[in-house]
Amino acid sequence: IHLAKENEQYLSELSDQAGCFKETRTVEFIFLLSEKWHLDESARYQAVELLERFMIKQVEQICKTSRENVKSREQGQGSSWSSLKDQIYDTFVLRLVSCIQLASKLSLHYNIVNSDTALKFLQSLKYSYTKQELLESELAVLKSLHFQINVSTPLAYVELLLEVLGHNGCLLPSKPLHQMCMQLLDFSYLTRDCIYDTLLKIAIENSTPSKLQVAKFLTVKEDFMLLAVGIISTSVFILNPGHWKQVVEHLNYITGITSQSILEFSYAVLKHIVGSTTP
Numbered sequence: 001i002h003l004a005k006e007n008e009q010y011l012s013e014l015s016d017q018a019g020c021f022k023e024t025r026t027v028e029f030i031f032l033l034s035e036k037w038h039l040d041e042s043a044r045y046q047a048v049e050l051l052e053r054f055m056i057k058q059v060e061q062i063c064k065t066s067r068e069n070v071k072s073r074e075q076g077q078g079s080s081w082s083s084l085k086d087q088i089y090d091t092f093v094l095r096l097v098s099c100i101q102l103a104s105k106l107s108l109h110y111n112i113v114n115s116d117t118a119l120k121f122l123q124s125l126k127y128s129y130t131k132q133e134l135l136e137s138e139l140a141v142l143k144s145l146h147f148q149i150n151v152s153t154p155l156a157y158v159e160l161l162l163e164v165l166g167h168n169g170c171l172l173p174s175k176p177l178h179q180m181c182m183q184l185l186d187f188s189y190l191t192r193d194c195i196y197d198t199l200l201k202i203a204i205e206n207s208t209p210s211k212l213q214v215a216k217f218l219t220v221k222e223d224f225m226l227l228a229v230g231i232i233s234t235s236v237f238i239l240n241p242g243h244w245k246q247v248v249e250h251l252n253y254i255t256g257i258t259s260q261s262i263l264e265f266s267y268a269v270l271k272h273i274v275g276s277t278t279p
Helices: 002-012 024-036 041-074 081-106 115-124 131-144 154-167 174-190 192-204 211-216 224-239 241-255 259-274
Strands: none
Touching (some): 002 224, 024 041, 024 081, 024 174, 024 192, 041 081, 041 131, 041 174, 081 115, 115 131, 154 174, 154 241, 174 192, 174 224, 192 211, 192 259, 224 241, 241 259
8 A cells, every 4th residue: 555655746746857778788787787786676676767767857957057057048047958968978877876775775785885885887898986975976866866766666556566466365476476577577667769659649548649648648657556467467377377467457456457457458569579570
């Protein structure tokens, strides 16, 4: 119930820019770096969410500053929009590393990414940051997010729903199912735009959605509960097709998400796994 309320609250306050910083290359960078540093699964998803939230705040702040500078330039002051954009580009990798560091500290894991490890990596990419700049970057992320960095990730939704399914008597092999869910969650993050593009076209029954339809679909793309039930449903379909209908009914009962929505999400994921348009 707590996660459901948190999800609804997040969706009700959604920024128009939500999802802009979950682009495949960025997510892949975070996943590979988290793997290099031996972080657990929750840390990498947390890092993606932290970077997304921080960068949106940054962009909003820079847009606000830019508008203020329009007035200032009329008086011969202020900096240009291009120089403000450069601030984002120049510090992006540093901010990404800071988000992974913060996520590693939140994770129930002993392998925290310390400043020396982070600096060594940044230096390998020919960046010349100091330890002080690295600490200041972490603090910049914390301040921008008002120190509210322990955000729930889709992984938390998946694992809790698996617990509830087990409690409700849904007899499924827990370890293989959890592993399959992890693989599909990674896959859904790395092919996010493709999956949701397919889902949108299914929902509107049209291959060319309008800008308004794309904008309204944003809440679907950011719905962690829908993503979690879709991942579980697809995993069960792959591992135990005979139990699939029962699991979908359970998920519908637990979350209130319709069986049709769960089915459509599973189809969109499977379509991109198989790479086929066959129903």
